[in-house]
Amino acid sequence: MLWKCGICGFVHEGAEAPEKCPKCGFPKENYAQLAEEDAKxxxxxxxxxxxxxxxxxxxxxxxxxxxxxxALSLDPTCVGVFEKAKDEAWTINQRSKAEIATHLANGKW
Ligand SMILES: [Zn+2]
Incomplete structure (x- = not known):
C-alpha cells in the first residue's frame, strides 16, 4: 500500500502510514492512502x-x-566535434528532464 503526505507529497510504502513523515516531520494524520490507480x-x-x-x-x-x-583545443575540427557533443548532451539532458516533469505532473513518480 502507498500513503501520501498531504503536507509535502512524500510517498510511503507499507501497511500503514509512518508515525512521522520522513521528509517534513508532520504526524501520520496528514497521510492518506493512495487509490489503487494512483499507486499503479x-x-x-x-x-x-x-x-x-x-x-x-x-x-x-x-x-x-x-x-x-x-579546453585542450587540439585543432578546430576536434573542438567542433566537442562543441557538438556538448550541445547534443544539453538536448538529451533537457528532453529527459522535461519528460520527468511531465510524469510528476501526471502523478507518475
Ligand atoms: Zn511530509
Missing amino acids: KIYDSDRTNDIHMKIVNLSMQIATLARQGI
Missing part, C-alpha cells in the same frame, strides 16, 4: 523515471568531457 501509476513509472535520471546523469558526464576536450 507510481509503480509503473518507477523504472522509467530511474532510466531518465540515469540519462540526465550521463548527459552531464558527456558535457563535462566535451568541455575538457574544448
Whole structure:
C-alpha cells in the first residue's frame, strides 16, 4: 500500500502510514492512502523515471568531457566535434528532464 503526505507529497510504502513523515516531520494524520490507480501509476513509472535520471546523469558526464576536450583545443575540427557533443548532451539532458516533469505532473513518480 502507498500513503501520501498531504503536507509535502512524500510517498510511503507499507501497511500503514509512518508515525512521522520522513521528509517534513508532520504526524501520520496528514497521510492518506493512495487509490489503487494512483499507486499503479507510481509503480509503473518507477523504472522509467530511474532510466531518465540515469540519462540526465550521463548527459552531464558527456558535457563535462566535451568541455575538457574544448579546453585542450587540439585543432578546430576536434573542438567542433566537442562543441557538438556538448550541445547534443544539453538536448538529451533537457528532453529527459522535461519528460520527468511531465510524469510528476501526471502523478507518475
Ligand atoms: Zn511530509
